[in-house]
Amino acid sequence: MKHFLSLADVSDLNHLIISGIEAKRNPFADETLGKHKTIGLMFFNSSLRTRISTQKAAANLGLNVIVMNVGQDSWGLEMEEGVIMNGTKAEHVKEAAAIMGRYCNIIAIRSFAELEDRDKDYAETVFQQFKKYAEVPIVNLESATRHPLQSLADCITIEEFKIKERPKVVLTWLPHFKALPQAVANSFCEWMNPMNVEFVITHPEGYDLDPKFVGKGQVIYDQDKALEGADFVYGKNWSSYTHYGQVLTQDPSWMITEAKMALTDNGKFMHCLPLRRNMKVADEVLDGPRSLVIEQAANREWSAQAVLKEILLGLNV
Ligand SMILES: NCCC[C@H](NC(=O)CCC(=O)O)C(=O)O
Numbered sequence: 001m002k003h004f005l006s007l008a009d010v011s012d013l014n015h016l017i018i019s020g021i022e023a024k025r026n027p028f029a030d031e032t033l034g035k036h037k038t039i040g041l042m043f044f045n046s047s048l049r050t051r052i053s054t055q056k057a058a059a060n061l062g063l064n065v066i067v068m069n070v071g072q073d074s075w076g077l078e079m080e081e082g083v084i085m086n087g088t089k090a091e092h093v094k095e096a097a098a099i100m101g102r103y104c105n106i107i108a109i110r111s112f113a114e115l116e117d118r119d120k121d122y123a124e125t126v127f128q129q130f131k132k133y134a135e136v137p138i139v140n141l142e143s144a145t146r147h148p149l150q151s152l153a154d155c156i157t158i159e160e161f162k163i164k165e166r167p168k169v170v171l172t173w174l175p176h177f178k179a180l181p182q183a184v185a186n187s188f189c190e191w192m193n194p195m196n197v198e199f200v201i202t203h204p205e206g207y208d209l210d211p212k213f214v215g216k217g218q219v220i221y222d223q224d225k226a227l228e229g230a231d232f233v234y235g236k237n238w239s240s241y242t243h244y245g246q247v248l249t250q251d252p253s254w255m256i257t258e259a260k261m262a263l264t265d266n267g268k269f270m271h272c273l274p275l276r277r278n279m280k281v282a283d284e285v286l287d288g289p290r291s292l293v294i295e296q297a298a299n300r301e302w303s304a305q306a307v308l309k310e311i312l313l314g315l316n317v
């Protein structure tokens with residue numbers, strides 16, 4: 001594997017899922033693979049899970065790890081080419097990426113959607129610029145449109161907990177007062193498409209995702225109907241894609257409660273976290289036996305380890 005920006009960079013998804021499960025069983029099997037190599041983690045946005053799990057996975061592989069909060073620890077970075085840099089950003093990505101590429105063998109980046117200009121967000125400029133100028137593998141720690149390390153952890157979690165060969169997986173929109181990106185939902189759809197699952201997506205009208213990500217996913221606007229017989233309920237809020245970045249409703253009837261979970265086939269609840277309790281999901285679900293959120297977050301370490309291992313193997317050939 002060269003870069004890890006989306007599912008398109010994965011040649012064998014099943015192999016990657018198995019590799020994650022193997023890393024969980026034996027975390028230090030490849031502890032010398034990253035010896036004398038460095039990974040730089042660059043955060044343009046906040047993180048708990050991604051930051052710690054990637055750091056931990058890299059350490060398990062023997063990598064040296066540098067973590068930086070861009071714009072706080074470092075200079076603000078200008079991404080556009082040919083502009084007069086008379087604003088708040090003191091350094092251009094052309095120099096910053098090239099320099100980071102000299103210090104690091106792998107660069108991992110988190111940079112969320114700004115939710116103002118859809119074309120700008122969906123162009124993924126930060127990632128394209130680093131890919132162009134750093135000349136080392138780039139790993140996506142959540143971009144404007146995707147969160148593939150999360151999606152891989154989700155696939156691992158579904159493989160671990162499924163009791164049917166072809167489970168029903170329902171992605172449901174949840175209410176939130178803030179405008180959040182579509183990245184996690186897009187990515188989850190993208191990764192569910194090749195999986196052996198019945199995949200259903202439910203959200204209020206106006207929250208349709210980019211069809212490119214929806215793929216074979218079946219959209220049902222009635223949440224109760226969508227939840228019927230579900231084995232996994234994957235909750236997430238996202239702002240509108242069509243009315244870009246807008247919050248069109250906060251309808252509390254979309255919150256996941258025990259009554260909603262009772263519509264499923266003894267279904268399990270998943271969410272990437274962080275989440276607002278009793279806004280998106282009721283305490284009774286999160287604190288009960290149906291919730292997989294902690295297991296799911298723990299699997300972030302193994303999804304990161306599987307991906308970094310593939311990239312290191314690619315570096316060493
Ligand atoms: N990395 C996991 C999700 C990150 C982000 N959530 C958030 O920003 C939640 C913020 C809040 O609830 O205030 C998102 O939806 O893409």
Ligand SMILES: NC(=O)OP(=O)(O)O
Pocket residue numbers: 046047048049050051142150272273274
């Ligand atoms: N799920 C996830 O990516 O969490 P963080 O935003 O805390 O990294």
